[in-house]
Amino acid sequence: MSEFGLLIKDLRKKRKMTLENVATRIGTHKGYISGIENGKVNPPSVKFIRRIARVLKSNEKQLTKIAYIDKIPALIKKDVARILQSEASTPSFxxxxxxxxxxxxxxxxxxxxxxxxxxxxxxxxxxxxxxxxxxxxxxxxxxxxxxxxxxxxxxxxxxxxxxxxxxxxxxxxxxxxxxxxxxxxxxxxxxxxxxxxxxxxxxxxxxxxxxxxxxxxxxxxxxxxxxxxxxxxxxxxxxxxxxxx
CATH class of the missing domain: 2.10.109.10 (Umud Fragment, subunit A)
Known part of the structure; x- marks a missing residue:
């Protein structure tokens, strides 16, 4: 399962939307949304992520960041994720x-x-x-x-x-x-x-x-x-x- 897919699934369930609800509003079929959630298809394009973010009322920039981390080769994925996390953190002072x-x-x-x-x-x-x-x-x-x-x-x-x-x-x-x-x-x-x-x-x-x-x-x-x-x-x-x- 991909981090991006898990996040999309969690956002959809929190908003009590079905796969079909999301697919219809985005303009695709529910099998594609299911494939994203289960990590069976590659993360979508930036344009498609924008539509998903709008439907699920989520942060487009954050969704895009997570989607493209999923595309990074496993060998360096943890290093990239750690760098992004450190940049987003705020020191205690x-x-x-x-x-x-x-x-x-x-x-x-x-x-x-x-x-x-x-x-x-x-x-x-x-x-x-x-x-x-x-x-x-x-x-x-x-x-x-x-x-x-x-x-x-x-x-x-x-x-x-x-x-x-x-x-x-x-x-x-x-x-x-x-x-x-x-x-x-x-x-x-x-x-x-x-x-x-x-x-x-x-x-x-x-x-x-x-x-x-x-x-x-x-x-x-x-x-x-x-x-x-x-x-x-x-x-x-x-x-x-x-x-x-």
């Missing part, structure tokens, strides 16, 4: 966090009822674990926080770390999602009047205006706990970005 946006997408403006931000792209990042847990990474979309302070100079394209667990205090740099005049907005600013019924979101670039917002209209207020200096873009779905502090 690192952890994965969502990357919320790209350089051109703007800032995210939606969140769920628990205050979890909905990313604009499908990408993750690997960052070092530190004293303050990083919840998200986000790319600055404008120059509203551009200034001469080497620590707080957050120009467009700067990658910043956001923490949900760190409650923002007066004077902290924050990422806010809020509603004003019936419209959703998002920005990175310095928090003023932190304890009042109206908060002030103050830019560090004088070319941008401050925003005064009713606290009840604020959906998200995350503390910006740092910025990262090296960043490799990962626009493609499912790819991982590695960042260094």
């Amino acid at each position: 690192m952890h994965k966090v969502p990357l919320l946006n790209s350089y051109v997408s703007g800032l995210p403006k939606e969140c769920d009822n628990q205050g979890n931000i909905k990313p604009l792209i499908n990408a993750t990042a690997v960052v070092p674990k530190g004293k303050y847990p990083i919840s998200y990474l986000m790319i600055m979309a404008d120059d509203s926080m551009k200034n001469n302070d080497p620590i707080r100079n957050l120009h467009k394209g700067t990658l910043v770390s956001l923490s949900k667990s760190e409650k923002p205090q007066q004077g902290d740099v924050v990422f806010a999602i809020y509603t004003k005049n019936g419209k959703k907005n998002a920005c990175v600013r310095v928090l003023r009047n932190a304890q009042g019924s109206k908060i002030v979101l103050h830019p560090l670039n004088s070319k941008y205006a401050a925003e005064t917002v009713d606290r009840d209209d604020v959906d998200v207020l995350y503390r910006v706990i740092g910025k990262r200096h090296y960043f490799c873009s990962a626009e493609k779905k499912g790819e991982m970005t590695r960042c260094c502090s």
